[in-house]
Amino acid sequence: MARKIGSRYTAHQILGRGSAGTVWLGEGPEGPVAIKMLREDLSSDQELVGRFVQERTALLKLDHPHVVSVRDLVVDGNDLALVMDLVRGTDLRTRLDRERRLAPEAAVAIAADIADGLAAAHAAQIVHRDVKPENVLLDMQGPLGPGGAHPALLTDFGVAKLIDTPRRTKATKIIGTPDYLAPEIVEGLPPRAAVDIYALATVLYELLAGFTPFGGGHPGAVLRRHVTETVVPLPGIPEELWQLIVQCLAKAPASRLRASELAAGLREQLPSLAGMPPLDVDEPDTGNGSESSAPEEAPAYDEGRGMPAPPRRGAVPLVPGSTADSNRDTHTSMRVPAPDELAGGPLGTARVPRSPNDRRPGSARHRSEVRRRRLVMTTLAVGLLAAVGVGGWLVASSSGEDGQEPGPGTSRTAPVRP
Numbered sequence: 001m002a003r004k005i006g007s008r009y010t011a012h013q014i015l016g017r018g019s020a021g022t023v024w025l026g027e028g029p030e031g032p033v034a035i036k037m038l039r040e041d042l043s044s045d046q047e048l049v050g051r052f053v054q055e056r057t058a059l060l061k062l063d064h065p066h067v068v069s070v071r072d073l074v075v076d077g078n079d080l081a082l083v084m085d086l087v088r089g090t091d092l093r094t095r096l097d098r099e100r101r102l103a104p105e106a107a108v109a110i111a112a113d114i115a116d117g118l119a120a121a122h123a124a125q126i127v128h129r130d131v132k133p134e135n136v137l138l139d140m141q142g143p144l145g146p147g148g149a150h151p152a153l154l155t156d157f158g159v160a161k162l163i164d165t166p167r168r169t170k171a172t173k174i175i176g177t178p179d180y181l182a183p184e185i186v187e188g189l190p191p192r193a194a195v196d197i198y199a200l201a202t203v204l205y206e207l208l209a210g211f212t213p214f215g216g217g218h219p220g221a222v223l224r225r226h227v228t229e230t231v232v233p234l235p236g237i238p239e240e241l242w243q244l245i246v247q248c249l250a251k252a253p254a255s256r257l258r259a260s261e262l263a264a265g266l267r268e269q270l271p272s273l274a275g276m277p278p279l280d281v282d283e284p285d286t287g288n289g290s291e292s293s294a295p296e297e298a299p300a301y302d303e304g305r306g307m308p309a310p311p312r313r314g315a316v317p318l319v320p321g322s323t324a325d326s327n328r329d330t331h332t333s334m335r336v337p338a339p340d341e342l343a344g345g346p347l348g349t350a351r352v353p354r355s356p357n358d359r360r361p362g363s364a365r366h367r368s369e370v371r372r373r374r375l376v377m378t379t380l381a382v383g384l385l386a387a388v389g390v391g392g393w394l395v396a397s398s399s400g401e402d403g404q405e406p407g408p409g410t411s412r413t414a415p416v417r418p
């Protein structure tokens, strides 16, 4: 069902839903576009609409091969729409759900693209504030890069900032996606460019490991880990790559690399990563059994597949009081924890990556390992019993019937017993 958006655009079909609204495949004067329609409770907020229009110039100016360009902002009655370039492909979350972990070369190539996009944004004084795999689109029509990675583009610029209006979010509330939130945000400081670097390093870690460094469990526990825990090395990760990640996950924003430095550092690593298989890391144990989630489809526009069925993830509303219309369990809104709440218990709650043979108790891999060990033990026991039985019978039968020991070189055939 087609729908007119302003005088220049038509929305044709839904591509997907996020926490801030719905993305449509649409048509404009210059061809196909993606149109993000903001949720009605957001678009009817006059203050937000004002900020949206204020942001317009900065967002429209941001033009970079690794940024999804915003072409237009349309305010039409109660509708508020962001018209963007249409990316024909998928988002990084979908790829990660499908593959679980990426080969280091592909992961680093994708992260380098996003670092390039961030460098352009930061130069224009724009902080993204919500860098995460859901906001990275992979352009399947673009040329294949290192590790067979398609060009990666960062999307959703300005949306977190627009929604974070003082009236909607009190100064003591945090808006964002817990796994990717820099410690300074958790501590209530204003978000600067370094928060994007922290989030991107988290994404890179996740691409390599299959899980985020501080995620898992209740959002409060995740926030606390960002502030108090140190990231634990991934088994098998090349040292130079690890050092880059560690530097960008530094608790102090000033210690992190700048986006252009990170992009250059990552690209330098690419030749040495060629052909390296994905790291063999098992999911860490948070002790709360909450870390696994079933892979779900959340496609960007994919030609030939038609309209994708929106997946459900039990979303947390982005804005307090609003209905959860997101299909992504990605955002949370919560108060800034007090300092004593941020100081973890004596043992902390760090998620320690385990090496490949060290399975998480209760995990599917662990259960199958236990089953395999049991099978081996049972087979050994049966074999042993059989050997003892046959040996006993041989001893008994050799000293029985004919009373003769078989001589060297003679074989005997066991008689068939009734």
Ligand SMILES: Nc1ncnc2c1ncn2[C@@H]1O[C@H](COP(=O)(O)OP(=O)(O)OP(=O)(O)O)[C@@H](O)[C@H]1O
Pocket: 015, 016, 017, 018, 019, 020, 021, 022, 023, 034, 036, 068, 084, 085, 086, 087, 088, 090, 091, 134, 135, 137, 155, 156, 298, 299, 300, 301, 326, 328, 330, 331
């Ligand atoms: N420019 C685009 N071209 C093609 N598909 C897009 C584009 N922008 C977003 N999409 C797709 O639309 C869907 C919804 O995107 P949206 O940005 O609203 O939500 P999200 O980023 O997945 O979640 P959230 O906003 O809650 O963080 C996603 O599946 C995404 O891949």
